[in-house]
Amino acid sequence: MAASERWVGKSLERFEDAALLTGRARFMDDLEPAAGLCHAAILRSQHGSADIRSIDIAAALALPGVFGVLTPDDVAAMSNPIGNMVSRKLHYYPCAVGRARYFGEPIAVVVAESRYVAEDAVDLIEVVYDPKPAVVTIEDALAPSSTRLHDDFGSNVVHERTFRYGDPEGEFAKAAKVVSCRVDYPRVNSTPIETYGVIADFDAGNGRYTVWSNFQGPYAMHPLVCDALRVRGHQLRLISSPSSGGSFGIKHGVYPYIVLIGLAARKVGRPVKWIEDRIEHLAASSAATGRATHIDGAFDENGRLLALRLKQTENVGAYLRPPDPASLYRMHSTLSGPYRVRHIAVENKVVVTNQVPSGLNRGFGGPQFYYPLERMMDLAAKEIGIDPIELRLRNVVQTFPYETPAGSVLESGDYRRCIELALERAGYKELVAQRESARKEGRMFGIGMALAVETSASNMAYVDLALTQAQRAKQLPKSGAAGRARVIMDPLGAIIVHVDSLPNGQGHRTVVAQIVADEVGVNPEDVEVITDLDTFGGAWSITSGNYSNRFSTVVVSAVAVAARMAARKLRATAAKAFGVEPGMVQLLNGTASAPGAGNESVPIRRLAMQLHWDAGDLPEGVDGSISELAEFSPDTMTVPDEHDRMRSSLTYSFQCDLTGVEVNAETGRVHVHRYVSAHDAGTLLNPAVVEGQLRGGFAHGFGAAMLERVTYAADGTLLSGTFQDYLCPTAPELPDLDIAHYATPSPNTIQGAKGLGDGCSMIAPVTMANAIADATGLRDLTPPFLPGRLWQLLHGGAPDLTLTRPKAVPHDETGRELSGALRGRGAVAIEVAPQRVWDALLDPTQLRAIIPGCENIEQTSPDTFRARIRVSIAGIGALYEVQIRIFDREEPERLKLAARGESKLGFGRGEALVTLEEADLGVTQLTYEYGADVGGRVATFGQRMLDGVVKVVLADFFDRLRAHVRGEKPGGTVLQRVRRFFAVLQAFWGGS
């Protein structure tokens, strides 16, 4: 068949789109697969780090419409912790058992007649927390004095391994230049438009769970979930959803919720549906790992990269849960990147922190690796005095296939050519001229480039690189990268293809139809592709799913193999009918014919039907109707050898990104003049689908570069809790992306396709960083390059001012300097003597009248009070349980107080210093200074307002104190209150 006649390679319009664009596609929330379906809502921790003293569900259970509550005790009794590959002492349950370790961690699950009622019941659950100092950063986790997240394990460093390839020490010793780079790479979320969904039903009769979910695979998680649920494989029927609204890896992390909701269904004895809302997703789905990297490059005098030294510390969040520490190892065998470097030393560590646990998120371990590598290359270019593009051209791999020091084989490519293509397409010479003239005018213009090798179709053995050879020897080995497909032609001659991929919008059905159409000689419209997976159907394996670009590599290869088997049978049948050799038969446009051997032809459909209906007369070598199962499982995907070398993937794409940007010094805004991405992804199966993938990957990568970051306060409160604070790029933010292709087909896949789509996610951040560094001269840059952060860096400040850890605040601190992220001071003149004010401040009866919203206050000891206070600002209010402690008193002149309050909306702690001075006869000048922190839900949502709210709460209090001691009723008319209120506000307006 001539290339122009082939369907593969054409931009065929996607079959999926009509339904998706007209609201007819069916997602998790559209499903009601069981009668009597109930709804779950999850009570989640508001603390990043706290022991759970008690949970009282009585009021929740009593609410009409509630069917039951699953508690941590239930979970511990009914399930096993989810296993990890490092240690049994790192218990991971799908909810907090005894201790909450990240903001948003599930605690209890309410099952009710509707989500509304379930959420009402969640609000009625009383949890008593005992907050602990949080371990938020990698630095915190490494500190020997930090709180241990997992008492049984005893350290926050949960994994360590070193590797050595070649002679890195020797090369570093004789290097002409050693260039170092330190990077603290932040965490991001994939923010798919559809969140997690799980519907679970437990049949007590046969002990079987049936679960519907938009879990994306790999199905290696199936046995893991079975083990957690204490059932055998056939007792967990996992059914995929008809459509999935995006995943980008993150829907791998839905598996703990499969356990949790499964248990809820079992406890309550009813089928349960849980649809994750956006707030839950941003807090507690999963996020990419954060990574602190120290990279050194050893260069000779010509800029040849001789050796690399990598110290990588991975932050996996609160638990080490599968697939991690894989994030650290997926790129391991290509730690040389696209370069010819032969000597590599690696020191890996994995730490746990009070953050959301990690999981697959676009690029999985790629962005964290390429950022330091490509920054280092740019720094090296500067230090050695070579153009950064020239430096790369000198060092990239030039002959293929190329075996990396850690064992991967880059099977094909022309990296230099691809780089040149990027330069051409970007109009590099014009960009250089633009930079020249901008600099003459004092404007900051910069050009940046980055390269990446994108690994596709991972060999699952890479996960075992975390183990030493000795440890591997003791276990069942893991290896392989397989794809599976079945091509069926039914009794009516229709073609049906089953594949074990779970698309989330990538157009797999269209592409599969194109491949089968080419092999079998029909039109794509004649091919029905089924991507639904039901573990009861049997046509799945632990590699099934959609991840690591396995679709365009091993899955479509399996499709081709199965389709060829079908074609063979068709040819044999036609050959018999025509009386020719099967090799003479042509299958084209739905017809079988034997050109050059007569004018006979027969519709392909008819041939297929024949094999069903006329099974008594099968041709030679044909054993039955067409139902061809093929597994494509390359035998090169083997286990690591004793030197920790292995082929980590089946294919390797290459990408070169180049950008020209201008940075505004006054606002920190970055304007992208040009962004080009040149790709070698081998054969392009459907160029339109490819383009969609690349633009999407770029959106993710650009978002990570400029806007997105999962951000925590020092106490573990999540600060990026809504889309108001976790900033995704919208259409106006994305620059034009110019895409260029240079294809070197892969000899390892049948169509020659490699993988693609994650490349821009992996290197857009460092491409932008290199351009911004070129423009501004800044050396130490980590994303996101928000205007405010960049401005701070340009003007010598710290980019993350408010995240700087306040001074350590133990639970019962004694007077020192006040600490807290929210600070202020104020003063009020009160027309009575200081002693009168002092007395009022320490008398619970008087305080009850003074504190606005105070429902109850009692003195629990000479220095401590406990109170219940309804705090309400602009209608935003909650009932707070407050503890207050007075100390450092010097009657009647000064005192300090420390308070902490907890409510459903959040919690706060603060310290204040209050001084009373007799300013005039019978007039007290009361001044106060405070430091406070607010955490929990209200802090997640109302970050911008907190400062003002704290000021207003205090202002109101002192206003009322003044009124009270003067004998006025606190309150008065609205106008009076407001006037006094305003007066007090004015008094401290000039405060810090």
Place this chain on the structure above:
Amino acid sequence: MKPAPFKYVRADSVEEALSVLAKFGDDVRVVAGGQSLGAMLNMRIVTPTIVLDINRIIGLSKIESGADIVTGAMVRQADALSNSAIRRHVGLLAQALPHVGHYQTRNRGTLGGSVAHADPSAEIPLVLATLGGEIELRSARRVRRVAAKQFFRSALVTIRGGDELVTALHWPRASSDLDAAFFEFAVREGDFAIVAVACAFERGARRMRLGFGGCGEVPHVVEVSAPSGTNANWVEEIARELSKQLDFRSDLLASANYRRSLATVLARKAMIASIEKARAYA
């Protein structure tokens, strides 16, 4: 993200709305466009007993052109943007509105709702304060008009009593010699402004009113006299001087120093734009 239970009341008239407010006061949240309230309800940040829907009240959506331009509280932001009276006589508002949220949210969001919500970064309150406009408040007992300067107390806090409804906004009708300019800086298109500056320049009197939003809890308005023959140096000096007076705080998106720098930049831009428009008349 489902709201806590509430009673939904849809008023058909202002009187009905006011009687609900008189009876239940602080336990009521009024829903106009729902663009701010919807999210707060769903996140259970607010849990009112009653949600009072005023969308069906006839007569609250008028735009009247008199001594002032009076906009009913329910005038949608999109309608205000395309209204000729507003474009002609309240040019500063017409310049600010494209920055308010997004195209889609402007179809629902209202002028009155934005003012009643009083977000410190909001553009509409800023313009109202800069122009010296007024807010009409009605309760079952009385009607009153409050100057914008008095109305905004603090972030999300206004002088509106629990039994009052914002029923109209009074925008001073721009004289023919008023030149106005509006600039803001936000991270993304449609985001809350980190800093916004509104400038209204009376050519004849050479009086310039500058309003700063996102700098403090409420809009901060100052008046300066512009000497004749103003030049870039004067603009720069004033911009810096004014920025020094303002109260900035640091948060995740912007440090206090950064805000101050932005305020200076935007003040400069707004002043120059106004002056240039004024020159075009000369």
